[in-house]
Amino acid sequence: MSHITIDGQVVPFEEGQTIIEAATAAGVYIPHLCHNPEYAPHGSCKLCTVNVNGRNATACTFPAVEGQTVCNNTEELNFDRKRLTQMLFVEGNHFCPSCEKSGNCELQAVGYHLNMLDNHYPHFFALRDLDSSHPDLLLDRNRCIFCNLCVRASHADGKDVFAIAGRGINKHLIVNSASGNLGDSDINVDDRAAHICPTGAILVKGTAFKVPIGQRRYDHHDICDMSAGEQHGE
Amino acid sequence: MANKVRIATTSLAGCFGCHMSFLDLDERLVPLAELVEFNRSPITDIKHCAPCDIGLIEGGVCNAENVHVLREFRQNCKILVAVGACAINGGLPAMRNSVPLEECLREAYLDGIGVENPMIPNDPELPLLLNQVHPIHEVVKIDYSLPGCPPSADVFWKFLTDLLEGREPGLDYDLVHYD
Numbered sequence A: 001m002s003h004i005t006i007d008g009q010v011v012p013f014e015e016g017q018t019i020i021e022a023a024t025a026a027g028v029y030i031p032h033l034c035h036n037p038e039y040a041p042h043g044s045c046k047l048c049t050v051n052v053n054g055r056n057a058t059a060c061t062f063p064a065v066e067g068q069t070v071c072n073n074t075e076e077l078n079f080d081r082k083r084l085t086q087m088l089f090v091e092g093n094h095f096c097p098s099c100e101k102s103g104n105c106e107l108q109a110v111g112y113h114l115n116m117l118d119n120h121y122p123h124f125f126a127l128r129d130l131d132s133s134h135p136d137l138l139l140d141r142n143r144c145i146f147c148n149l150c151v152r153a154s155h156a157d158g159k160d161v162f163a164i165a166g167r168g169i170n171k172h173l174i175v176n177s178a179s180g181n182l183g184d185s186d187i188n189v190d191d192r193a194a195h196i197c198p199t200g201a202i203l204v205k206g207t208a209f210k211v212p213i214g215q216r217r218y219d220h221h222d223i224c225d226m227s228a229g230e231q232h233g234e
Numbered sequence B: 001m002a003n004k005v006r007i008a009t010t011s012l013a014g015c016f017g018c019h020m021s022f023l024d025l026d027e028r029l030v031p032l033a034e035l036v037e038f039n040r041s042p043i044t045d046i047k048h049c050a051p052c053d054i055g056l057i058e059g060g061v062c063n064a065e066n067v068h069v070l071r072e073f074r075q076n077c078k079i080l081v082a083v084g085a086c087a088i089n090g091g092l093p094a095m096r097n098s099v100p101l102e103e104c105l106r107e108a109y110l111d112g113i114g115v116e117n118p119m120i121p122n123d124p125e126l127p128l129l130l131n132q133v134h135p136i137h138e139v140v141k142i143d144y145s146l147p148g149c150p151p152s153a154d155v156f157w158k159f160l161t162d163l164l165e166g167r168e169p170g171l172d173y174d175l176v177h178y179d
């Protein structure tokens, strides 16, 4: 079997695997948000940036190649990741104390993992719409980080409910229905797309705040210590 | 102890929840009082800052007075600390930022359910509201931040004991929460 090294640890890989896939199989955590092992990579959040043979690359898109030397858990890369996470926080409107996803949110979990204590940048306070038209689902665009996972999951569901439109501060998630409302789309609460969101942007109604503070997924457990399934909320 | 560390605290656009959480130090307040003294703070009712070692700021800025108070703290405190979600990112008061100020005032004082004697308060003593609520690091330089809504008493304890004992302050995983 072929091998790469990640922070000096020998990691085997199979032909065709990306660096993050090889790392995950070996139990090595590389911070990520837009990557989910179920779907093709998107490479947009840049959180999984690692150093491969001296050059930075996104581990979720970069193929593992025999003999690569990968640096992952370094102070410099983690600092860059913290700044990227802070950008995600100030780009949206993340008021965790009032968010149903709090404690089970991957964006938050990555912030905790990176010991992010402030948001560093000025806030945009972008105007983002909230869509509560669906009987079972809530779409709060304030918390969307454009990871594209709902788009990919909806395609895998055999539907085409979501897409990302617009640029810069006006970038937003759009819904495929005549009215543009989620309630008029063909998404169903049982769809994978209804459960894939790493943040509190797509939520199942009637499930909020069920788990007490202190017992939520990331309250006392660093995401880096979890299995791949647990990291993504299973 | 001759030279106590001098601390000032204030709540800007906050709910005093962070101050209440600070008081959750309970019996740890006794040894803390041996080492520190409070200057301007709701605890002492001193109205203006003397030169201080540490300033703890709860809440973001939502009006002109908040900005003045924050600048007074920055001028007088060697170390200025953003305490809690509202100081760090505006917090729940900043949820009004997506609504034009006039609409907020209309809803609260004119059109809201149960409003009696509808009238927008206009006493000249009232500080003018800012169009949006801002985190404090957008106005002055901040040296440290203590996240949480509110940060727990353990967070205050860890931070202050680190500083008092000459260590670089740091928060372990269990002490970092955004809610």
Ligand code: SF4
Binding pocket: A093, A094, A095, A096, A099, A100, A101, A102, A103, A105, A106, A107, A108, A143, A199, A200, A201, B178
């Ligand atoms: S989506 Fe996550 S980071 Fe954003 S407000 Fe909700 S809990 Fe906080």
Ligand code: SF4
Binding pocket: A143, A144, A145, A146, A147, A148, A149, A150, A151, A173, A196, A197, A198, A199, A201, A202
């Ligand atoms: S709604 Fe959620 S899953 Fe979809 S792009 Fe936004 S953050 Fe990603």
Ligand code: FES
Binding pocket: A031, A032, A033, A034, A035, A042, A043, A044, A045, A046, A047, A048, A049, A058, A059, A060, A061
């Ligand atoms: S996880 Fe690789 S770019 Fe987002």
